Amino acid sequence: MDSAVFSIQEYELYLERERETFRMNTVEPVYQLRDDLRFRLGEVQHQQPSAHPSNWEQVIQQINFVKAQQDDIIAKLDAEDLDLEEEIVSLGLEKYLTSTSDNLVNIPKEVLSSGCPYPELKDSLIEAFHFLSERYQSRLRSLQEQLQRTDRFCGWCQQDHEHFQFTVSRYTYDIPNHRALCMDMLLRLFPEKSRQELLEHEGVWDLKRFTQAQLRAVTQQWQRDHEGLLARAQVTLQEANHAHQEELELHRDRQHQQDICLHLREKVQQWRAQQEEVAKLEAAIAARQQEEEEARLKREREKEAAIRSQQKEKVRQFYLKQQKRREVLEQRDQERLANLRSVMEEQARRDKERVQFRANMLQHRRLEKEVRELERQREEQERQNRLEALRNQVGVVAEADPERMMADTEAWKSRHLNVNEFELQKPLYSINTYTDTQIVSDPRVRVEQALREADLHHSQYAREVLSVIKPPKPPRRDTRSILKF
Structure with a gap:
């Protein structure tokens, strides 16, 4: 191992x-x-x-x-x-x-990178994670498709939907008869919509909120089930590793016992063969045993000497080859090191030139920017001087005459000398309302007309601009509303 x-x-x-x-x-x-x-x-x-x-x-x-x-x-x-x-x-x-990477998206690294000794167990754990992911993904997919059927504001414009949400949120369940009160307020705010349309919009909104709550609940349940399955998988993998270690220990013990028994059996068989051979040779070759033993020993010594010499020669040749190989590798590494150093020095030189070039470019741009700023200041000063000269040329030099300013003009006097001649052309009754001149004189009307012509009257910019403009006269206190939308 x-x-x-x-x-x-x-x-x-x-x-x-x-x-x-x-x-x-x-x-x-x-x-x-x-x-x-x-x-x-x-x-x-x-x-x-x-x-x-x-x-x-x-x-x-x-x-x-x-x-x-x-x-x-x-x-x-x-x-x-x-x-x-x-x-x-x-x-x-x-x-x-x-196997593709898409199948392994929801499988934890603890399971994929675990050294499980049983491939079937690991495959079954991976299949369990696949089954869990497919089951929850199908549910999440169906809920997401249901959410995509309606837009963000449930078919209404953003402003109307926000007014609708704000009005419904004000009438909570602790208010008596909150449904009727809420519906009456909605009918006032949206007079162009019927009660059925309001109820349908409320149903669509409730269905969307319920679907979103289901989506969050399914996601949390998926996370809890995934964590539980991961904990069970880790415990199972630990148990499998312990069982595998025990099996390996048991297998090693058995193998060791078998090796010992085989070694003892071979020794016993060898001892029996030697005893039988000795018994046979003692009777047959008792007289020539000493001579044959000496000749055998001599041949064995010569054979061992020849084998040793051959082995020494092989070892010497092997060491020579190893030495040559090390010299070749050392020379190649030195050449490669020299080449890399030259390349790195050249690259460092190029980098230094690039840094210097960029610094020069930055200094040049900074000087150009300063020159442009000085030119702009000079032009601004000249423009102010010209404007001051124009102001001095068009200054008011007439004397103040408040009596003449508040007196009637000659044209007005000529129009009102013979008022009785035009009394027949007066209207039959007086109209207590605003004229078109008074309406157009309101700056809010003119700004709203300009925004409408530019097709910006529904934007956030239009709302901010209209909220800042003040009317020509402050409104009465009894016409102010405490509701804020």
């Missing part, structure tokens, strides 16, 4: 190094090309268009080369993807190949 864990960790480090190498070979050239193009574009914007016509061909060639390189890399990745899919299919893992 320890060796397997170490091998997995080494493989993870190997994959991380490969990923970093792939990023340096594919992504970094694109970013470098982008920065270089931005720098070139910034230089060209402050130069003549025909200053360096030949550089554009090199830039286009470089862009085409990077595009071709990226296309080759994408083609290789597609081929590797296909090979990996074929390998997965050959191993019988199609269900993991065809």
Whole structure:
């Protein structure tokens, strides 16, 4: 188990190094090309268009080369993807190949990343989360579709709906006969709507609020069920891990006992064979035992010496190969380090030039801004001087004559000399109302007419403007309302 864990960790480090190498070979050239193009574009914007016509061909060639390189890399990745899919299919893992990320949206990471020793248990837990998500998603989808059937203001305009909500909220259930009072007030506020339309709008509004409350309740219930299922799944996974550990311990104990028994059985069989061989050889080769034993020992020593020499030679060759391999790797790493240092120094130089260029541009813009501000102040001063000169030219020089100002004019006197001649043309009765001149003289009417012509009389801007304008005369106290909408 320890060796397997170490091998997995080494493989993870190997994959991380490969990923970093792939990023340096594919992504970094694109970013470098982008920065270089931005720098070139910034230089060209402050130069003549025909200053360096030949550089554009090199830039286009470089862009085409990077595009071709990226296309080759994408083609290789597609081929590797296909090979990996074929390998997965050959191993019988199609269900993991065809699983999409949409199915894993509502599955917790604790379940997905858990090292469950029983795949069937993990699949059943994932299916349980899928079933829970599908059940609540169908209910939420139906409620959301029901909410989308009506708009935000239940078919009315925003102002009427807000007035309706405010009026209904004022008549609470603790007020006696609140329904009748509320309906009477609604009929006053909306005289153009019938009682049936008001009741239908109230029903639509109540249905919308009830649907929203159901949506919140279903969401909370989904969260509670999801948390409960997650807690049960974690407990189940812990129990499965404990059971698996116990099974592994039991299996290791049994395997150890079997190994000990097999080793003892082999020793017993070997001992019996040796005893039988000794009994047979003692009677047959008693006289030549010493000579054969010496010859056998000599042959064994020669054989062991030859084997040792061969092994020593193999070990020496192995160490030589290892030394050469280390020297080659060291040389390659040194070359790669030198190249990276040169690239980093060049990039640092370019970055320093870009920073200096941007600082110069910022200083130039600041100076231009100061010059424009001084020019504006000078023009403003000249304009004020011209206005002061015009004020001095058109100043009032006439003497004050209040008697002449309050006296009747000659035209008025000429009109009222013969008043009796025109008495026959007077109206039969007097009208106690406002004339069109008095109505138009109200600034609120003129502003409202201008907003209506601009099609802005229903906007928030129109309401704010009309609320600020005051009437020509203050209203009487008995006409003021305490209701605020």
